Amino acid sequence: MADCPLLVWMLSLNREYSKEEYDACHKIVDECVPHIKIPYDPPNAESFRQVMTHMLPLLMMRHRRIPRAKWRDCVTPNGKHWIEQSPDDMSPEKFLQSMIGYHLAYDESLCGMAMTQGVQRHVINIGLGIKLVAVEPRGVTVKAYAESMAHKLTAKELSLLSPELGEEVALRRLCILLSLKAAYIKAIGQPPGFDWARLEFDIPRNAAAGDGHPLLGWEFRIFRASLGVARTDVLVEEHYQCVCAFFRGTKESTFVWHESVRDLENWVQFINIDQMVRVVPKLNA
Numbered sequence: 001m002a003d004c005p006l007l008v009w010m011l012s013l014n015r016e017y018s019k020e021e022y023d024a025c026h027k028i029v030d031e032c033v034p035h036i037k038i039p040y041d042p043p044n045a046e047s048f049r050q051v052m053t054h055m056l057p058l059l060m061m062r063h064r065r066i067p068r069a070k071w072r073d074c075v076t077p078n079g080k081h082w083i084e085q086s087p088d089d090m091s092p093e094k095f096l097q098s099m100i101g102y103h104l105a106y107d108e109s110l111c112g113m114a115m116t117q118g119v120q121r122h123v124i125n126i127g128l129g130i131k132l133v134a135v136e137p138r139g140v141t142v143k144a145y146a147e148s149m150a151h152k153l154t155a156k157e158l159s160l161l162s163p164e165l166g167e168e169v170a171l172r173r174l175c176i177l178l179s180l181k182a183a184y185i186k187a188i189g190q191p192p193g194f195d196w197a198r199l200e201f202d203i204p205r206n207a208a209a210g211d212g213h214p215l216l217g218w219e220f221r222i223f224r225a226s227l228g229v230a231r232t233d234v235l236v237e238e239h240y241q242c243v244c245a246f247f248r249g250t251k252e253s254t255f256v257w258h259e260s261v262r263d264l265e266n267w268v269q270f271i272n273i274d275q276m277v278r279v280v281p282k283l284n285a
Contacts, residue, residue: 004118006221008128008244008268009056011111015230015273017048024280025051032058032068032284035075053106055276056113057083058283060102068284078189080124101126103186107240108132109229114244125247127187129179133172133224133239142167146174152196153177160203175241177201180220183245184208187218206255217249223258223268 022042029038029051036054041047061071061083070086083100090098101123102115107130114128135145146161157177161170180201185194200209208215221244229236258264 004116004122004246004248006114006116006126006219006244006246006267008115008242009060009113010225010242010268010270011052011056011276012227012270012272013049013052013109013111013229014227016232017273021273021277022048022051024277025055028058028280028283029054033073035073049106049111052273052276053104053111053113055280055283056104056111057102057115059271059276059279060100060113060115062279062283062285076124076189078191080189082120082124084120096120099123103128105130105182105186109227109238110225110240110242112242114246116246122247122249124189125187127183127185127245129182129184129186129241129243129245131175131179131182131241133175133241135171142171142174146170149174149178152181154197154200156200156202172241173203176203176222176243179241179243180208180222180245183220183243184215184218187245187247208253215253216251217247218253219246219248219250219256220244220253221246221256221258223264225270 019042026038026040029036033054038047038050038054057073058068061068066085070088071083073081074084075081081102083102085098087095097118099120100115100117101120102113103126104113105128106112110130110132112128112130114126116123116126135142143163146158150158160173163170181196181199184199185196198211202208208218208220223242225240225242227238227240229238
């Protein structure tokens with residue numbers, strides 16, 4: 001597990017999409033990702049997000065030059081996905097190490113996939129959390145937004161969101177906490193009804209606990225993504241808080257903070273709608 005490399009693909013929905021683009025992408029998902037059924041609904045931006053997100057594994061395998069006929073998508077009983085490649089021309093040992101665990105996530109204009117390769121029972125323990133750094137609904141105060149999220153936080157976590165810190169710091173901390181929890185919950189394959197307040201992330205101490213017990217053996221990579229998104233004729237800048245969680249089985253859990261674009265160059269790949277649409281004809285090859 002310690003030698004499983006983490007890679008993340010981030011797809012920026014950086015502009016409006018056309019019906020033709022939706023149709024082409026929806027068709028490829030229908031053909032190549034049969035376990036996913038996304039209702040056909042071109043005007044629905046949420047549908048487009050789902051379509052684009054589920055194209056990321058296809059793009060990743062295309063990038064590895066592995067034809068679609070040479071791999072299959074598998075899933076555990078609790079919904080953890082991994083890709084199994086054809087064992088042709090592989091030794092048994094190499095085949096066992098060739099499993100690709102991945103997790104998909106999205107929020108607003110950012111779709112993502114975290115993946116790693118190795119033995120199946122190891123690589124499935126991966127999760128990705130993505131959170132737009134903004135209040136919901138728009139216009140409310142950070143304090144009001146934090147209060148609306150209080151059921152997902154512990155008393156200690158709420159204390160980290162003190163108004164004295166300023167709204168910008170409090171909002172970023174809240175988004176870090178929410179993306180940490182989302183990444184961990186998805187990594188362990190918990191259902192949607194999981195009580196987020198059972199988890200506690202002590203950001204100043206780089207520590208995590210579940211039901212009061214330390215979470216050991218985990219690696220949390222925390223990073224930000226900034227996008228320029230065209231909304232009609234206006235370019236809007238959006239900021240996202242992202243976390244990749246992976247169980248490495250080490251004695252302690254580690255928190256790796258990536259503060260610059262250079263920190264991400266070796267393991268995070270950013271693409272946009274144009275780049276994805278351009279490769280659509282090749283994804284089912």
